[in-house]
Amino acid sequence: MRALLSLLVALMVVTASAVMVLTGGPEAAAAPACTVDYRLNHWPGGFTADVAVTNGTAPTNSWTLTWTFGGDQVVGSAWNATVRQSGRQLSATSLAHNGSLPTGGTTSFGLQGTFHGTNEVPADFALNGVRCGDQPVPPSPSPPITTTPSPPAGCSAALVCDDFENQNGPVPNGRWMTGAANCSGTGTVSVDTAMAHSGAKSVRVDGKGGYCNHAFLGTDLSGVASGVLYGRFYVRHTTPLPAGHVTFLAAKDTADGGKDLRAGGQNQALQWNRESDDATLPNQSPAGVALSVVLPVGRWSCLEFVVDGPAGRLRTWLDSVEVPGLTADGTPTPEVDQQWLSRTGWHPALADLRLGWESYGGGDDTLWFDDVALGGSRVGC
Numbered sequence: 001m002r003a004l005l006s007l008l009v010a011l012m013v014v015t016a017s018a019v020m021v022l023t024g025g026p027e028a029a030a031a032p033a034c035t036v037d038y039r040l041n042h043w044p045g046g047f048t049a050d051v052a053v054t055n056g057t058a059p060t061n062s063w064t065l066t067w068t069f070g071g072d073q074v075v076g077s078a079w080n081a082t083v084r085q086s087g088r089q090l091s092a093t094s095l096a097h098n099g100s101l102p103t104g105g106t107t108s109f110g111l112q113g114t115f116h117g118t119n120e121v122p123a124d125f126a127l128n129g130v131r132c133g134d135q136p137v138p139p140s141p142s143p144p145i146t147t148t149p150s151p152p153a154g155c156s157a158a159l160v161c162d163d164f165e166n167q168n169g170p171v172p173n174g175r176w177m178t179g180a181a182n183c184s185g186t187g188t189v190s191v192d193t194a195m196a197h198s199g200a201k202s203v204r205v206d207g208k209g210g211y212c213n214h215a216f217l218g219t220d221l222s223g224v225a226s227g228v229l230y231g232r233f234y235v236r237h238t239t240p241l242p243a244g245h246v247t248f249l250a251a252k253d254t255a256d257g258g259k260d261l262r263a264g265g266q267n268q269a270l271q272w273n274r275e276s277d278d279a280t281l282p283n284q285s286p287a288g289v290a291l292s293v294v295l296p297v298g299r300w301s302c303l304e305f306v307v308d309g310p311a312g313r314l315r316t317w318l319d320s321v322e323v324p325g326l327t328a329d330g331t332p333t334p335e336v337d338q339q340w341l342s343r344t345g346w347h348p349a350l351a352d353l354r355l356g357w358e359s360y361g362g363g364d365d366t367l368w369f370d371d372v373a374l375g376g377s378r379v380g381c
Contacts, residue, residue: 033126034055034057034133037052037054038125042115045159046115047113048111049111052106052108053108054104054106055104057128057130062093062099063094064127065126066091068089070088070120071115073115074115077111077163077166079109080108080165081094081095082094082168094107097200159374159375160373161379162372163197163201164199165199170190175219178216178217180212180214183211184214184215185214186206187206187207187208187214189216189356190203190206191203195236196370204367205366207366208359214247214356214358215356217354217369218355219352221351221353228310230374230376233355233370235248237365237367238298239365240294240295241270242265242359245265246357246365247357249263251352251353251354253348253349253351259275260275262358265295266284269294270292270295270318271325272326274343279343281337282335285335290325301318302320304318304320305317306378310347311347312348313329315328324336353374
């Protein structure tokens with residue numbers, strides 16, 4: 001009997017010790033409010049960042065991440081979040097499709113911007129007002145791997161790259177201005193959520209016939225390019241280019257008395273035009289028009305161009321294919337650049353870029369613009 005009692009006492013001691021180990025130790029450390037993986041890719045004057053946010057607190061149906069830049073970084077565009085900046089203070093707010101964030105869940109967004117000094121990884125992230133407990137992960141020393149979500153095509157080579165996903169109002173704002181010079185009529189510019197080349201938004205221009213019904217969205221080119229401007233945008237429209245002269249791209253040329261350098265169409269094909277002397281590229285002869293191309297309707301087209309001010313040259317690509325009739329390379333080409341080269345010393349200095357619709361006759365068209373990229377080197381489609 002004594003042996004049995006001794007065994008029972010021993011078992012009770014062992015059992016009590018096990019309970020003490022499980023419940024009597026220090027409490028587990030609380031999970032941080034959030035962790036942030038800020039993957040930075042930068043080059044002289046510009047950068048992109050892919051930001052992954054993990055929620056360490058209660059589930060939420062919407063989220064806002066805040067942080068402070070340590071330098072003079074300026075965000076120009078973002079994707080998968082609405083990013084706002086006031087000085088060095090920034091906030092990224094969820095969109096309708098990615099607001100739900102469970103405990104332990106991760107969401108991602110990206111941004112693109114410029115800087116002139118330092119561009120360090122921020123260190124004071126906070127999620128929904130609660131400071132994150134962990135330091136953000138520093139960038140990998142190896143080249144960054146492209147992950148989803150990714151910036152619009154060409155952002156790594158562009159100083160401006162905008163897919164309009166951060167536009168939350170009825171008309172474009174931020175770096176974009178809307179309006180028309182001299183007079184205005186029934187043409188309109190709006191943010192469209194029913195049609196997009198990438199993401200969920202684009203800019204729609206309802207263009208009407210007659211000069212005063214023109215409508216444009218535009219941006220200043222200060223700091224974007226010095227002398228040589230490369231541009232890329234996607235455009236979709238509903239009506240074939242008319243026989244009369246129309247414009248869907250205009251840029252103020254400060255070296256030409258403030259008159260516009262314009263791209264659009266005439267005789268149902270693409271053309272460039274100088275407002276100051278009405279020179280066209282190509283010549284509007286049958287042979288000249290045949291060296292241009294039509295702008296397809298009912299689908300997205302990628303239009304690229306370069307305006308080289310110091311060299312006085314101009315090149316154009318449609319869907320990555322260079323258009324011979326839309327090239328001014330300094331070498332006279334029959335039926336292409338006789339008018340263009342009739343003026344010596346053409347060295348454009350562009351101050352802005354506007355996309356929209358301007359008709360000098362009766363041509364109406366509805367156009368959408370998306371994934372606009374501008375910089376000092378070719379972006380590509």
